[in-house]
Amino acid sequence: xxxxxxxxASVPVRGVDGLDAIMRRGGESLRRRMEQIELHLGQVTAxxxxxxxxxxxxVTAGGKRLRPLLVVLAAESAGGPPETPDGEQxxxxxxxAVELVHSATLVHDDMIDGALLRxxxxxxxxxxxxxxxxxxxxxxxxxxxxxxxxNADVAQLSALSEASSALAEGELLQREDAYAAHVxxxxxxxxxxxxxxxxxxxxCRLGALTAADGSPELAAALVPFARRxxxxxxxxxxxxxxxGPVERTGxxxxxxxxxxTVTLPFILAREREPDLAQFDLASLGGxxxxxxxxxxxxxxxxxxxLDEAREQALTVVAEAKATLPAILPDGRSELLSLVADAVVExxx
Amino acid sequence: xxxxxxxxASVPVRGVDGLDAIMRRGGESLRRRMEQIELHLGQVTAxxxxxxxxxxxxVTAGGKRLRPLLVVLAAESAGGPPETPDGEQxxxxxxxAVELVHSATLVHDDMIDGALLRxxxxxxxxxxxxxxxxxxxxxxxxxxxxxxxxNADVAQLSALSEASSALAEGELLQREDAYAAHVxxxxxxxxxxxxxxxxxxxxCRLGALTAADGSPELAAALVPFARRxxxxxxxxxxxxxxxGPVERTGxxxxxxxxxxTVTLPFILAREREPDLAQFDLASLGGxxxxxxxxxxxxxxxxxxxLDEAREQALTVVAEAKATLPAILPDGRSELLSLVADAVVExxx
Numbered sequence: 001x002x003x004x005x006x007x008x009a010s011v012p013v014r015g016v017d018g019l020d021a022i023m024r025r026g027g028e029s030l031r032r033r034m035e036q037i038e039l040h041l042g043q044v045t046a047x048x049x050x051x052x053x054x055x056x057x058x059v060t061a062g063g064k065r066l067r068p069l070l071v072v073l074a075a076e077s078a079g080g081p082p083e084t085p086d087g088e089q090x091x092x093x094x095x096x097a098v099e100l101v102h103s104a105t106l107v108h109d110d111m112i113d114g115a116l117l118r119x120x121x122x123x124x125x126x127x128x129x130x131x132x133x134x135x136x137x138x139x140x141x142x143x144x145x146x147x148x149x150x151n152a153d154v155a156q157l158s159a160l161s162e163a164s165s166a167l168a169e170g171e172l173l174q175r176e177d178a179y180a181a182h183v184x185x186x187x188x189x190x191x192x193x194x195x196x197x198x199x200x201x202x203x204c205r206l207g208a209l210t211a212a213d214g215s216p217e218l219a220a221a222l223v224p225f226a227r228r229x230x231x232x233x234x235x236x237x238x239x240x241x242x243x244g245p246v247e248r249t250g251x252x253x254x255x256x257x258x259x260x261t262v263t264l265p266f267i268l269a270r271e272r273e274p275d276l277a278q279f280d281l282a283s284l285g286g287x288x289x290x291x292x293x294x295x296x297x298x299x300x301x302x303x304x305x306l307d308e309a310r311e312q313a314l315t316v317v318a319e320a321k322a323t324l325p326a327i328l329p330d331g332r333s334e335l336l337s338l339v340a341d342a343v344v345e346x347x348x
Numbered sequence: 349x350x351x352x353x354x355x356x357a358s359v360p361v362r363g364v365d366g367l368d369a370i371m372r373r374g375g376e377s378l379r380r381r382m383e384q385i386e387l388h389l390g391q392v393t394a395x396x397x398x399x400x401x402x403x404x405x406x407v408t409a410g411g412k413r414l415r416p417l418l419v420v421l422a423a424e425s426a427g428g429p430p431e432t433p434d435g436e437q438x439x440x441x442x443x444x445a446v447e448l449v450h451s452a453t454l455v456h457d458d459m460i461d462g463a464l465l466r467x468x469x470x471x472x473x474x475x476x477x478x479x480x481x482x483x484x485x486x487x488x489x490x491x492x493x494x495x496x497x498x499n500a501d502v503a504q505l506s507a508l509s510e511a512s513s514a515l516a517e518g519e520l521l522q523r524e525d526a527y528a529a530h531v532x533x534x535x536x537x538x539x540x541x542x543x544x545x546x547x548x549x550x551x552c553r554l555g556a557l558t559a560a561d562g563s564p565e566l567a568a569a570l571v572p573f574a575r576r577x578x579x580x581x582x583x584x585x586x587x588x589x590x591x592g593p594v595e596r597t598g599x600x601x602x603x604x605x606x607x608x609t610v611t612l613p614f615i616l617a618r619e620r621e622p623d624l625a626q627f628d629l630a631s632l633g634g635x636x637x638x639x640x641x642x643x644x645x646x647x648x649x650x651x652x653x654l655d656e657a658r659e660q661a662l663t664v665v666a667e668a669k670a671t672l673p674a675i676l677p678d679g680r681s682e683l684l685s686l687v688a689d690a691v692v693e694x695x696x
Contacts, residue, residue: 108486112479131460132523134482138456139516141486145493146509154500161494168487175480 018342019064022335029080030072030335036088037068037095044096044143059136060103061121066233067102067203068095069339074207074222077332082212090151094206097148101164102199104140105171107133113259155216156209163202170195178260179281185267189231196237197230221325225336228320233343235313238263242297243306254293258284264312269305276300317344366690367412370683377428378420378683384436385416385443392444392491407484408451409469414581415450415551416443417687422555422570425680430560438499442554445496449512450547452488453519455481461607503564504557511550518543526608527629533615537579544585545578569673573684576668581691583661586611590645591654602641606632612660617653624648665692 023031045060071094081087109115110123111133117123125133141164148160173191177183204226208219242265244253256263260281270276276299284292300306317340324333371379393408419442429435457463458471459481465471473481489512496508521539525531552574556567590613592601604611608629618624624647632640648654665688672681 105486108482112482128523132520134456134460135516135519135523138453138485138489139513139520141489142509142512142516145505146513149502149506149509152502154497154502154505157493157502157505158497161490161497164490165487165494168483168490171483172480172487175476175483 018338018345019069022069022338022342026335030076033072033088033091034065034069036092037065040092040096041099044100044147059107059124059140060099061119063099063119065099067098067199070200070203070226071095071098071207073332073335073339074204075211077222077328077336078208078211078218079213081210087212091210093147093151094156094210097144097160098199098203098206100140100144100147101160104137104144105167107137107140111137151210153209156206159202159205159209163198166194166198174261177262181262181270181277181279181281183262183267185264188262188264188267192231192234193227196234197227200226200230200233224323225320228316228323229340229343232313232316232320235264235309235316236344239265239306239309239313242300252290252294253297257281257296258289258293264309265300265305268308269300269303272303272305273299314344366686366693367417370417370686370690374683378424381420381436381439382413382417384440385413388440388444389447392448392495407455407472407488408447409467411447411467413447415446415547418548418551418574419443419446419555421680421683421687422552423559425570425676425684426556426559426566427561429558435560439558441495441499442504442558445492445508446547446551446554448488448492448495449508452485452492453515455485455488459485499558501557504554507550507553507557511546514542514546522609525610529610529618529625529627529629531610531615536610536612536615540579540582541575544582545575548574548578548581572671573668576664576671577688577691580661580664580668583612583657583664584692587613587654587657587661590648600638600642601645605629605644606637606641612657613648613653616656617648617651620651620653621647662692
């Protein structure tokens with residue numbers, strides 16, 4: 001699990017049992033495609049002579065490759081890539097582009113948070129400083145579009161640039177909402193859609209668009225599924241920030257709250273304990289902040305808001321599965337269902 | 349000179365006499381196109397309901413619009429946009445996309461440098477913090493590609509994504525070279541090409557590609573011109589950082605040196621005063637740094653390196669003009685020559 005280019009081809013999806021199961025059941029074609037994606041990701045980031053090379057491992061190693069997996073499954077659901085000389089390459093490029101955009105946001109997030117570790121590796125910001133991290137993120141964004149441009153399909157480029165805009169808008173909304181203890185649940189859900197679900201959605205659209213009979217209809221049919229599992233993914237991630245345990249998340253509980261970010265557990269808790277709505281999140285900014293944030297996490301947990309938030313996320317996952325078109329070929333509907341389950345699995 | 353959307357349409361290119369002259373001589377079509385670009389830039393950044401709206405003025409107000417001007421002049425050199433219903437719109441979108449990428453890099457640069465003012469306006473980082481600045485820059489990048497994707501031309505998207513990659517690579521190289529007093533002049537010039545010239549080049553390519561007879565040949569013919577004036581622009585910008593005066597640049601002398609960035613004046617000075625090659629730039633990191641950096645600027649100036657650097661840049665500008673194809677229609681060659689002169693003018 002070191003640099004992507006050197007070892008990862010043998011372990012394209014890791015760390016989540018459900019994803020391993022998908023790889024086993026997806027057959028030879030899925031395994032081969034995920035390997036190709038891993039190799040190509042390594043090539044793009046480790047391109048000889050570019051300064052990005054030295055950060056390749058830091059940038060993309062160790063990811064679950066959930067988004068590339070969605071690209072491939074969506075493509076296979078739409079009949080698989082065409083049997084043209086570059087049919088497979090086009091699919092691989094689309095998947096790599098999505099993962100590069102995702103990686104770019106992680107590098108920038110770590111720069112902003114001053115995070116030292118990501119997926120067990122030192123972050124670019126930690127290794128090389130904030131300036132390098134800013135430029136590395138920008139380069140990953142640019143390479144994503146350069147990579148996808150090679151597919152010469154404007155619909156694909158639109159899908160990616162819209163998602164990429166949505167991610168940044170989600171970040172901006174979250175900053176606007178900082179320290180607002182009263183933020184509405186609708187606003188929270190909107191942020192999740194922008195920040196996370198939009199790229200899941202783009203992954204499915206891109207996959208369908210690279211398929212032989214990449215009908216816009218099928219791409220559109222997968223969008224509600226993708227949006228919902230993206231939403232559930234973010235909701236559960238936010239639960240984990242409050243619930244911990246530290247050994248599992250690798251970070252202290254309540255980092256979102258410290259950052260002024262109000263998420264679903266807090267929103268649900270304040271309905272059960274109205275005093276919480278008056279809580280001054282900015283007061284966590286002092287030296288005792290981390291301890292106070294953990295205490296606030298305990299208060300939230302005591303209201304049973306975590307269970308309710310988990311339940312809501314599971315409902316969204318169930319809805320996601322229900323939207324899957326029955327027409328999908330060759331067990332692909334089942335595999336997409338398993339992806340939905342894998343999103344949940346981490347949080348059980 | 350407030351928000352772009354409200355006032356700028358009347359003053360599309362400002363602050364540099366040479367650019368004003370170009371606007372006067374470019375005729376009604378040039379003036380109208382630059383106005384449309386300004387309006388559209390305002391619409392994109394001030395889009396209702398998006399968080400970017402509140403930073404619109406901060407992000408794009410007050411720019412010289414040199415890159416959009418190159419897009420338009422290149423398009424006019426190639427026969428102007430086609431007389432289709434969206435011919436003008438396609439040109440405007442290309443110009444806006446280039447300026448958005450440029451703005452994105454400025455927002456990120458200011459975030460990294462902690463700069464408070466840009467073009468006389470408070471920076472996004474100063475107004476809203478680093479997190480907002482990071483997300484705002486990412487959003488500007490994404491919007492640039494989303495905007496250009498509407499032109500449905502893969503060659504245009506490739507031109508922009510390659511330039512955008514180059515900008516980030518230039519930043520990364522500059523960081524890699526930080527505090528290296530011995531950096532080679534070839535490496536410095538390469539950085540300038542990536543960091544600055546690539547986007548000038550993309551502007552000309554995009555312009556030619558949006559034209560009615562947007563032949564790849566003409567786009568290619570303008571590239572050497574664009575690359576050279578971009579290079580000269582950066583070289584002269586680097587002279588200004590050492591020469592000042594403060595009243596003109598709005599920042600203290602030697603900020604590049606404080607940042608560990610070795611540029612042409614230092615490189616030329618160390619050839620004349622070899623002791624400089626031994627200078628420990630990291631020593632400027634202390635509290636007395638700004639004063640020491642100014643003293644270092646004086647040492648550089650005393651070697652006449654500034655005059656030589658200016659001369660070299662002027663030679664590059666002359667070369668740029670010499671590469672202009674004589675075949676350009678209707679005085680467009682002369683106007684592009686004037687752009688080259690305008691690049692220099694700021695530094696006289």
